[in-house]
Amino acid sequence: MTFDKIYQYNFPTTIRFGAGAIKELPAYLRQHGLKRPLIVTDTTVADLPFFKSIISDLQVHGFAAEVFSDIHKNPVKSDVIRGTEVWDNTSRDCIIGIGGGAALDVARAIVLRTNHREDLFKYDDLIGGDIYVTNDVPHFITVPTTSGTGSEVGRSAIIADDETHQKKILFSPKLMAKIVFADPVLTMDLPSFITAATGMDALTHNMEAFLAKNPHPMCDGIALEGISLIKDSLETATNKPDIQSRSKMLMASMMGAIAFQKGLGVVHSLAHPLSSLLDTHHGLANAVNLPYGMEFNISGFEDKFRRIARTLELKDENGSAVVKYLTNLNSKIGIPHHLRDIGVKPKHVETLADLAFADFAHPNNPKPVSRADFKQLYLRAI
Template identity: 50%
Template sequence: MGITEFSFPTAIRFGAGARHDIPTALQNKGIQRPLVVTDRGIVALPFFQALLQELTQAGLQPSVFSELGGNPVKSQVTAGVEAFRQQSADAIVALGGGAALDVAKAIALMVHHPGDLFDYEDGKPDGRAIDQPIPYVVAIPTTAGTGSEVGRSSVISDDETHAKKIIFSPRLLPQRVFADPELLLDLPPKITAATGMDALTHCVEAYLAKGYHPMCDGIAIEGVRLVAENLAKSVADGSDLEARSNMLMAAMMGAVAFQKGLGVTHSCAHALSTVYDLHHGLANALMIPYAMQFNLQAVPERLARLATVVGADEPTGAGFIAWLNALKAEVGIPNTLTEAGVAVDRLDQLVAIAFADGCHPLNPRPCTADDIRGIYTSAF
């Protein structure tokens, strides 16, 4: 497959080598001084230096902000805004996994908006309006996980409490996406597995979420099919370009689909990332079979349809859960929280944070704090 272009939900250039078209796209917008926002790990990779060289050879004056690592926190956003202003940058090139892309979108927001980042938290009763100009943002994903490149939100943690805050506005959606599966080649198996399970969880939870949205449902089901056919291949052979392409597409589809909503898997995962600083995709992967077991009585027919889509041995909800467990084992994800190094002694804290999280209200089966405690307990 060559490079294709479509506009859903933003302008996306998709295919092997798509990144080489970035300099021309920036030039066409009259951009001269892009700030490249990425993480410390990516800066050391050969393709990154090659990309910087391409930008420079096109007559652009790129600068780099790479003080990122792990889950994104507010101090990184503040430092990035300072870098943008110091360099007199006129656009942002966001390059990396979900953390780097979320930080980049938050930097873009705060360049021209007053106050504190968390003044703009979604749903905050006295929250500030997102009504000032936002710099041009180009997004280049290097993992197939969050789909943040096609998302309208940014999830940033408080440095002190580690509590996750969601900043949301349609204006945070990057204006251009360059989705190049070559950038995912030879991503380590553990990262491939965790990010791929994140994409799967987005698709599954979006499909099961309360509410009427057949368009998101259709996208979610196709995303699940792509993950089922390609995640294990991507983990087993890091150089499988077709599998990487399909996973990159599945991740974007998950992010589009979950505008319908998510569920209790994500609430439990957010708490695990808050308390234990677990990778978000790994946290989702650990919790999803146990959350689906909880949901089974509420949406048995939907889980049975997912079983059919993934080719599970049994075309039932229980068959889908068995398939999830088998996939986790195949891609090297621990089966239980205990195996992942999570201790039961902080269960009360996990339950409190998960119950306060904004994802589970759209779960197909309502969750009390005791229900969440039961899901965690089964996961240990």
């Protein structure tokens, strides 16, 4: 596969992938009779030159874009409410999410709320709320600018309660984007640290999806190929980026999000409370916790770890070698090895353990995780 042309994939939705794909956006909008997009992004992306170029290009082609960027880096319900108010007050006809996981989650939640006006968390998938997603939703387009969450190809949004900090999942097939414009050029100017953190998020998605207990051979295959692409590209994408490494990371990110429909696991349940309680970047939280969570999972699942080790082309095909690889990779891309390095203190552990045990991800872990396990994992990682 070369990266000097634009490819189209249709899995699970239509994906236009390649350098320059974003230039197709105005023609797509015109083809579908859309004129007044609400563009949802975050405050950082809104100030970047490529974003201003996208807006300018839309204006040149006669589109009246409205930008909403007033969101937290770990999205909360109030972000969605404010964004819906912009939708209501400006007569939009479609929604375009541009950015990383936070922007795309908020964009997707606004897509839901436009025609579903009961309390947002009534639609929480964890309590069967998806059955209430019955009305039509606006035309939805996604444009990823990081290679991490893969939210651009997803059908769910993770939004936290402003007060309790507990994360909820809003899910429905209706919330899948009609089309994704996946342009690796948009990721080229990401700072190295964000590239590293989001890249480890993508690796976590692929690894946890492969290990998740639900049987899904197709997701297993996708996850292993995603791991392989990240092995080939993350260090280069972080330290000496080129279009090939950025393209591989963007593809691996989408593959991780497709694979984790099978489920996630202990690492995400360790990471989510760090984001909601301490406002830690989600990718960074996953990156620091990944070696500890993988080590926890080895016993009883040696065959799975042997396959991961083979995919990583490690000399020793076992779980210990995988954990060592992850620790070394974090060193190479500037990720800290301990939670204390990112502001976690022993006084936080009890609350973190409560939130982790209540989290939605670990029930799909290959082995059960108790509250005591979470406490010990946090203490080890500190």
